[in-house]
Amino acid sequence: MPPGNQYKPLPPIDSVAPAIIKYWKQRKTDIWILDKLRTRHLDLTEYGMGLSSFVKMRESLGLYPSRTRKQGHDIESIREAMVRLRLQYPKAGRKEISDLLFNEEGMSVSRNVITTYFAVYEPELVLQRRANRLKRKRFWAAGVNDMWCVDQHDKWKYKFGLALHVGLDPFAGRYLWMKVYWTNSNPRLILKYYLDVVEELGFMPLISQSDPGVENFGLANGHTLLRHMHDPSLVDTLQHRWMNEEKNVMPEIAWSQLRRRFTPGFEDILDIGVNKGWYHPNILLESLVFRFVFIPWLQAELDAYIQRLNNSQKRADRNKILPHGVPNDIFENAEEYGALDFKVRVHPHTIQQVRELYAPPSHPVFQLVPPDFNELAQQFYGQISDPPPQVTRTNVWDIYLAILGRFEHLDSLHQTVTELDDRWGYALTMARDDYHEELELMPNLQDLPEGTRNGGIYLGGVNNGLGLNVAQSNRLDDMMNRDLPLPHGSLDIVEVEAPFAVYSSDEEFDEEQVESLLTVGL
Numbered sequence: 001m002p003p004g005n006q007y008k009p010l011p012p013i014d015s016v017a018p019a020i021i022k023y024w025k026q027r028k029t030d031i032w033i034l035d036k037l038r039t040r041h042l043d044l045t046e047y048g049m050g051l052s053s054f055v056k057m058r059e060s061l062g063l064y065p066s067r068t069r070k071q072g073h074d075i076e077s078i079r080e081a082m083v084r085l086r087l088q089y090p091k092a093g094r095k096e097i098s099d100l101l102f103n104e105e106g107m108s109v110s111r112n113v114i115t116t117y118f119a120v121y122e123p124e125l126v127l128q129r130r131a132n133r134l135k136r137k138r139f140w141a142a143g144v145n146d147m148w149c150v151d152q153h154d155k156w157k158y159k160f161g162l163a164l165h166v167g168l169d170p171f172a173g174r175y176l177w178m179k180v181y182w183t184n185s186n187p188r189l190i191l192k193y194y195l196d197v198v199e200e201l202g203f204m205p206l207i208s209q210s211d212p213g214v215e216n217f218g219l220a221n222g223h224t225l226l227r228h229m230h231d232p233s234l235v236d237t238l239q240h241r242w243m244n245e246e247k248n249v250m251p252e253i254a255w256s257q258l259r260r261r262f263t264p265g266f267e268d269i270l271d272i273g274v275n276k277g278w279y280h281p282n283i284l285l286e287s288l289v290f291r292f293v294f295i296p297w298l299q300a301e302l303d304a305y306i307q308r309l310n311n312s313q314k315r316a317d318r319n320k321i322l323p324h325g326v327p328n329d330i331f332e333n334a335e336e337y338g339a340l341d342f343k344v345r346v347h348p349h350t351i352q353q354v355r356e357l358y359a360p361p362s363h364p365v366f367q368l369v370p371p372d373f374n375e376l377a378q379q380f381y382g383q384i385s386d387p388p389p390q391v392t393r394t395n396v397w398d399i400y401l402a403i404l405g406r407f408e409h410l411d412s413l414h415q416t417v418t419e420l421d422d423r424w425g426y427a428l429t430m431a432r433d434d435y436h437e438e439l440e441l442m443p444n445l446q447d448l449p450e451g452t453r454n455g456g457i458y459l460g461g462v463n464n465g466l467g468l469n470v471a472q473s474n475r476l477d478d479m480m481n482r483d484l485p486l487p488h489g490s491l492d493i494v495e496v497e498a499p500f501a502v503y504s505s506d507e508e509f510d511e512e513q514v515e516s517l518l519t520v521g522l
Helices: 013-025 030-041 051-060 079-088 094-105 111-121 123-130 187-201 214-230 249-261 263-275 284-310 327-332 348-358 371-384 396-408 417-424 470-481
Strands: 147-153 163-169 174-181 207-210 240-242 451-453 456-458
Touching: 013 030, 013 051, 030 051, 079 094, 079 111, 079 263, 094 111, 094 284, 111 123, 147 187, 147 214, 147 249, 163 187, 163 249, 174 187, 174 249, 174 284, 174 327, 187 214, 187 348, 207 214, 214 240, 214 348, 249 263, 249 284, 263 284, 263 396, 284 327, 284 371, 284 396, 284 417, 371 396
Parallel strands: 147 207, 207 240
Antiparallel strands: 147 163, 163 174, 451 456
């Protein structure tokens, strides 16, 4: 147990509240949180904190114990909450349901209770999950921020006019963004997603990685230029990897998880308007109202989804060479998990330079809807009620229909289809597959070499693609051999021989079955 206060004053609550809340959301114990506060956040020469004073501070933030034994739930007490959750997450498994009960219902429920509930109320889903085939793929990275991988997802594009995009750190398993918008094929938009995260974090990875395609030229150019600005020795190389035969494995796994965990319930909601003839993606007015109402709402739902995943510890697997822990914690404290962190600090003015060059804020791709349409839509939204209703899963189509009806009856919009198309039609044109942004890849740059180890292939960015040098390998050895213990259960390394496996995007993955092997000693 951490030592007591020793009569030193407590730190100001504002200075530690964000950390307490963050670790509480990760479902850490009081003792674990107190230890991290003392080792990561407190100046122990000035402040002190014991367990009892920590508990009082935690409770002052409104964070009260809601642990499993204290709540004492059984299958009947969780029944009502489970029915609600199944409407949105019909295929969630035990761990996912445990996280959902905790994060969305404020309920801490034991594994045995959830398993029993499944057996009593959902036996057919248990059989379905057990029938899933185990499919394993291997993926290599040298540590946190070695690479960030991005990918697009088009399953909702043609039916609903919604395009998804993801960025993640594969080593930590941390989602950097998951976006929904009316396009995911504009290179300036993809670069904006990346630059926004770099600006927020204050650092970038060694390399970016994506499937080949012009939609990723902005990311490749922008990241490469930032790396060149901060390290002139790299000026003749493209600091981006195009994943061809090897495929962009980790984002594909993320999409498989999304299709299993998130998509079914929300797709049912989206289908309502399509099936009833309320919404046609190719009709201009309906499409713009849909974007105005649905995209911000779905983005908020996706933000909550990835926050939950980033704060949830993955199931321990003795076959994984990844650190076992909460993705947010691994991403922020790599060395405590026996891993290296390769982040590159970024000067804010360089981000602005790259943004102005490749993703200027005035570009129309960054408009959710045309500005004059947005002004009218905001006005109509405010007329629905006072105050305007919050968009929810149950009223989203009602709000859409209310705003659409006001547009259709607006006298000033009694114009021909051609006139409306001249005014706002560019918004649909830019979302079409045959629309191409004029953005060329930076010329005369060499691709990064492929590092090797025992016949394996390394496709990260350490030492400009060659992999760990002797000093970095020795540093890893020191961390593995040091007397200070690693976090409990944090690292479980096995010997592996296979290099980079060929991945087929036709395959489906189950997050609790996927083996993503990332090497820490290339």
